[in-house]
Amino acid sequence: MALRTTLTTTGLLGATAVLASLALTGCSGFGTAAAGAADAGGPDVPIGDEVSTTADPEIAALLPAAIVEKGHLDIAVDIPFPPMAMYDDTNREVGFDPELARLLGQKLDIDVSINKQAFDSVIPSLQAGKNDLILSGMNDTPERQETLNFVDYTHGGFAIVVEAGNAAGITTQSDLCGRTVAVQKATVQGELLRAMECGSSPVVVTELPSDLDAQTALRAGKADAYVSDAVVAEYAAATTSDGEAFDVVRDPENPAGFAPVYSGIGILKDDAELTEAIRQAFQALIDEGAYQQVLDRNNIGAYAVESAEVNRGAGS
DSSP states (O other), X not given: OTTOOOOSSSSTTTTSOOOSOOXXXXXXXXXXXXXXXXXXXXXXXXXXXXXXXXXXXXXXXXXXXXXXXXXXXXXXXXXXXXXXXXEOTTSOEXXXXXXXXXXXXXXXXXXXXXXXXXXXXXXXXXHTTSOSEEEEEEEOOTTGGGTEEEEEEEEEOEEEEEETTOTTOOOSGGGGTTSEEEEETTXXXXXXXXXXXXXXXXXXXXXXXXXXXXXXHHHTTSOSEEEXXXXXXXXXXXXXXXXXXXXXXXXXXOTTOSOXXXXXXXXXXXXXXXXXXXXXXXXXXXXXXXXXXXXXXXXXXXXXXXXXXXXXXXXX
């Protein structure tokens, strides 16, 4: 989510990439539905050990009249994209993005509908009026700011993943030159890789429909590496085959990871009222500690932002 960015410099992940490595280990009343809750017609509040909050009437009053009249926020989320978004064993949407969506719904005292949407169609879904917000690990970039406002919610970057044991011998970003690298379609990693200065041996970029497809290509030997958001890469390395399938490349020239970028909640540029309502709701979640709790719950606490600000990705 890490999360998904654009290119401003040459070199593999020049201006975007891994933060410090992680120690990874329907409609709803105030969130998304647990299996069966929406079918029963009741609101779907955070359950179990999920983080919860309370409504703030003053912030709720900032919502545009059209949203209030509709009675819920439609939120585009690319699922699965663990740990940002995934399904649990009851088919309930969990992970940072769905859980933050629930918190925003609670704070704004409005239903949210979490709508599964392929990442390459999340922006068109807003333009078509299908969704109101994007919560999908989307990097805040100058190019995307031409269409969207971003309430920035994480600060992170990208990582390089190889098969366990790293038989390909990829130890630095320059080692990707001449290699086949799998990425998810429309995440802009492809642009980053194609822009590398590799002389006569450019990176061979394989763009696939989902991040999981890119991981599968690596496991199947169809790629030498896969590049993804750091939080996703670390999660994949820690959880796939009990941590035995992948290694994350630790570039000795970048021991703390590649330069991070902001990612955020995407809202159409001309929707200033909704942008401000979301910004203030998010700030309230930061102030009360609920935001940090949901980060920590999903093992991405190192990617926190300190305040709710808009469009910090300029120049990233």
